[in-house]
Amino acid sequence: xxxxxxxxxxxxxxxxxxxxxxxxxxxxxxxxxxxxxxxxxxxxxxxxxxxxxxxxxxxxxxxxxxxxxxxxxxxxxxxxxxxxxxxxxxxxxxxxxxxxxxxxxxxxxxxxxxxxxxxxxxxxxxxxxxxxxxxxxxxxxxxxxxxxxxxxxxxxxxxxxxxxxxxxxxxxxxxxxxxxxxxxxxxxxxxxxxxxxxxxxxxxxxxxxxxxxxxxxxxxxxxxxxxxxxxxxxxxxxxxxxxxxxxxxxxxxxxxxxxxxxxxxxxxxxxxxxxxxxxxxxxxxxxxxxxxxxxxxxxxxxxxxxxxxxxxxxxxxxxxxxxxxxxxxxxxxxxxxxxxxxxxxxxxxxxxx
Numbered sequence: 001x002x003x004x005x006x007x008x009x010x011x012x013x014x015x016x017x018x019x020x021x022x023x024x025x026x027x028x029x030x031x032x033x034x035x036x037x038x039x040x041x042x043x044x045x046x047x048x049x050x051x052x053x054x055x056x057x058x059x060x061x062x063x064x065x066x067x068x069x070x071x072x073x074x075x076x077x078x079x080x081x082x083x084x085x086x087x088x089x090x091x092x093x094x095x096x097x098x099x100x101x102x103x104x105x106x107x108x109x110x111x112x113x114x115x116x117x118x119x120x121x122x123x124x125x126x127x128x129x130x131x132x133x134x135x136x137x138x139x140x141x142x143x144x145x146x147x148x149x150x151x152x153x154x155x156x157x158x159x160x161x162x163x164x165x166x167x168x169x170x171x172x173x174x175x176x177x178x179x180x181x182x183x184x185x186x187x188x189x190x191x192x193x194x195x196x197x198x199x200x201x202x203x204x205x206x207x208x209x210x211x212x213x214x215x216x217x218x219x220x221x222x223x224x225x226x227x228x229x230x231x232x233x234x235x236x237x238x239x240x241x242x243x244x245x246x247x248x249x250x251x252x253x254x255x256x257x258x259x260x261x262x263x264x265x266x267x268x269x270x271x272x273x274x275x276x277x278x279x280x281x282x283x284x285x286x287x288x289x290x291x292x293x294x295x296x297x298x299x300x301x302x303x304x305x306x307x308x309x310x311x312x313x314x315x316x317x318x319x320x321x322x323x324x325x326x327x328x329x330x331x332x333x334x335x336x337x338x339x340x341x342x343x344x345x346x347x348x349x350x351x352x353x
Contacts, residue, residue: 002027002029002045002046002047002048003025003027003028003029003046003047003048003049003050003151004028004029004031004044004045004046004048004049004050005018005021005022005028005029005030005031005049005050005051005052006031006032006033006036006049006050006051006052006067006071007030007031007032007033007051007052007053008032008033008034008052008053008054008061008063008064008216008276009052009053009054009238009268009273009276010054010061010118010216010236010238010239010240010243010273011118011238011239011240011243011244011263011264011265011268011273012264012265012267012268012272012273013054013084013115013116013118013265014052014053014054014082014084015265015268015272015273015276016115016140016265016267016268017052017082017084017113017115017140017144018030018052020140020141020144021050021052021082021144021147021148021151024144024145024148025148025151025152028050029046032275032276032277032278033053033063033064033067033276034063034216034217034276034277035276035277035278036067036071037062037063037064037066037067037070038063038066039070040070041072042067042070042071042072043071043072043074043075044071044072044073044074044075044076045075046075046076047075047076047077047078048076048077048078048079048080048151048154049073049076049078049079049080050079050080050081050082050151051064051068051080051081051082051096052081052082052083052084053081053083053084053092054083054084054085054115054238055083055084055085055087055092056237056238057237058087058091058092059091059092059095060083060092060095060096061236061237061238062234062236062237063216063217063236065095065099068096068099068100069099072103073100073103073105076105077154078108078109078151078154079100079105079106079107079108080107080108080109080110080111080151081093081096081107081109081110081111082110082111082112082113082147083110083111083112083113084112084113084114084115085112085113085114085115086114086115086116086117086118086128087117093107093110093112096110097110108154108156108157109150109151109155109156109157109158110157110158110159111143111147111157111159112159113140113143113144114136114139114140115136115137115140115265116128116132116133116136116263116265117263118238118239118242118243118263118264119239127261127262127263128263133263196229196234196235196237197235197237197239197242197252198252198253198254199229199241199242199250199251199252199253200229200250200251200252200253201226201227201245201249201250201251202249202251204247204248204249205226205227205245205247205249205250206246206247206249207222207225207226208246208247209222209227210241210244210245210246210270211227211240211241211244211245211250212227213270213271213274214240214241214244214270214273214274215240215241216236216238216240216273216276216277217233217234217235217236218233218277219233219234219235220241227241227250240273242262243262243263243264244264244270244273245262248262
């Protein structure tokens with residue numbers, strides 16, 4: 001029976017888990033959430049549906065929540081989630097359960113997999129030493145094997161969250177119940193208020209454009225050979241640009257950054273992260289490099305005004321994004337496909353004239 005596995009990954013941990021799960025269950029079809037979160041009419045056609053994603057501020061990332069609110073799960077008879085975390089996943093599975101319940105469905109199984117953190121400034125936990133990361137990878141493979149067996153059997157399972165870092169151990173069992181809800185509220189505010197990490201590129205930036213390619217929200221645009229984080233475009237807080245920068249030139253404002261303390265999964269390339277923005281089954285996306293996407297694919301479309309609003313007029317596309325002239329028509333098609341709209345007539349009637 002078919003299994004659809006929707007995944008979101010900033011620096012490769014969740015994609016690695018999704019790939020390992022598919023290796024054990026070949027009937028799995030991977031579907032990138034980064035290409036689907038702001039599209040209407042997303043409907044599952046499988047009898048089993050899974051969601052794999054990291055935990056940000058104790059909650060699912062914004063695009064995961066948005067997809068869960070929009071997706072049609074009518075065909076699903078078995079629903080499961082796998083979260084990757086370096087700290088606590090306590091609130092994330094509960095939120096998935098509530099969102100699925102609103103659709104008249106039940107979250108049948110959920111697991112949490114401990115992986116290295118990608119944010120050096122994280123409270124107490126963060127980027128681990130290489131030896132610890134290798135140990136976590138080994139444990140992840142063993143755990144995914146058990147998850148695969150449970151999914152194949154369509155078994156119900158609710159894992160008790162036992163994170164490597166416990167707030168209860170740090171502040172005590174009496175204070176922790178007061179702090180945990182506050183942290184969840186803070187995480188919710190970060191999501192609702194669209195709070196962005198203030199990134200910038202220093203003088204060591206070579207202008208390679210990797211940050212633009214891996215950014216799942218399309219917030220980054222190269223401007224004069226330098227990355228610019230555009231206003232009005234949501235940041236997914238994934239730290240993909242920060243960790244995949246080959247020269248470690250991207251820093252965070254008002255933060256002491258150790259250039260050597262970066263993390264991306266060693267088996268997940270930048271092109272694989274960028275490929276999340278390609279629509280499943282089309283090969284179309286906004287990646288300039290990587291074997292999975294055409295080198296003639298458009299460089300991407302400005303996202304301000306999509307969910308973020310509606311489609312952008314041609315003059316705004318050209319002003320906000322440096323798109324090569326012969327890619328202008330392709331970029332408009334790219335935009336329409338991303339929005340699920342009809343492609344206009346290119347022979348004199350419509351947007352290209």
